[in-house]
Amino acid sequence: MATARPLPExxxxxxxxxxxxRALRVSWHHESxxxxxxxxxxxxxxxxxxxxxxxxxxLISMLRAGLDTAYERVLTQPVAHRTA
Known part of the structure; x- marks a missing residue:
């Protein structure tokens, strides 16, 4: 397993x-x-x-669709069930 290297720009x-x-690193490698x-x-x-x-x-489209669904669920929950 590789040790941490600096992220690309x-x-x-x-x-x-x-x-x-635990972490997720996302890095663009435009050259490749x-x-x-x-x-x-x-x-x-x-x-x-x-x-x-x-x-x-x-990937972005799938993440966006999931985010839209999550917001719709929060907005349709009764106020008493929403968490701060």
């Missing part, structure tokens, strides 16, 4: 809601036409997935 880190030093999604724990890469740039719009 275009990238982000998302921390896992469970904590435990890839987006790399990698799972990290304790500053060690546990796995990675290479996504071709032309597949990114489909």
């Amino acid at each position: 275009a990238g982000s880190i998302f921390l896992d809601a469970r904590g435990g030093d 036409g890839l987006v790399v999604l990698s799972l990290w724990r304790d500053n060690v890469c546990a796995g990675s997935f290479r996504l071709a740039v032309d597949e990114v719009p489909e």
Whole structure:
């Protein structure tokens, strides 16, 4: 397993809601036409997935649809059941 390297200029880190030093790194590699999604724990890469740039719009669309559904559910819940 690889140890952490600095992110490329275009990238982000998302921390896992469970904590435990888990994270998702997303990095653009324009020179190779890839987006790399990698799972990290304790500053060690546990796995990675290479996504071709032309597949990114489909991933974004799926995430957007899930977000829309989540917001619709929150908005249709009775006020007493909503959490702060």
